[in-house]
Amino acid sequence: MTFDIERAAALLIEARSQARQVTPFSPAPSTSDEAYAVQDVVASRIGAIGAWKVGAKAAGQTPNAAPVPSRLVRPGPTDWPSSSLHMIGVEAELAFRLGRDIPARSEPVSRDEIWASIESVHAAIEVVDTRLADWRNADRLWVLADNQSNGGFVYDPKGASLSAASFADAAVRLVVNGRAIVDRRGGNPAGDPRWLVEWLVDHCARRRGGMRAGMFVTTGSYTGMEFVEPGASVQAVFDGIGAVDLRFP
DSSP, rough: OOHHHHHHHHHHHHHHTOOOBBBOSSOOSSSHHHHHHHHHHHHHOOOEEEEEEEEEEETTTOOOEEEEEGEEEEEEEEEGGGGGGSSOEEEEEEEEEEEEOBBBSOOOOHHHHHHHEEEEEOOOOOOOOOOOOTTGGGHHHHHHTTTGGEEEEEOOOOOOOOOOOOSSSOEEEEEEETTTEEEEEEOOSSSHHHHHHHHHHHHHHHHOOOOOOOEEEEEESOOOOOEOOOOEEEEEEETEEEEEEOOOO
């Protein structure tokens, strides 16, 4: 049997439209290309992309990517209704904003072009959610097909210049209900996130139709994923870069 991309996309779109979780079917995706194909079908049917998430388990490992719908990209401070989520995971991240389009192409995108296109870096919070029932035990490529468990993205609209601070050892605090539950330097498992930006922009240009000015690239958690309860207030602070606030009423 082969993995059914269209069936998978329809199942995940149904989960989104009905605000419920669904049970993945077998066989699961067998490659990341199949998972990305599901992402692309879902994105084409639920609306424009406003950001991309990218991350890797360690420096040098092949990253994973996923689109974030524009309707789930919001400037902070903001409220995010807890009733809209199946779980409330939060991650403090650094996000890079494009100031110009990156057109689709077949050849690699040069590092110089990529960094000439990035206009700012922002403190951000990724909201983690899932459309998959029993997500902890779900096949990892099913999770990737489900946009790598993205539930939303909130950013500090001020941003900072790319020379504002170092990134690999950025000082970060994740504050929940006024108490810092993570306070450290560094913590992104991929190390310096700039190589993730380069990989993601090239990936999108050569495989996903390019990128538009104003899109964000959010580059993985510096704090791990923390779960919070309805009613929680969350703040992510990156010294020298910015801070962003989010509540879950």
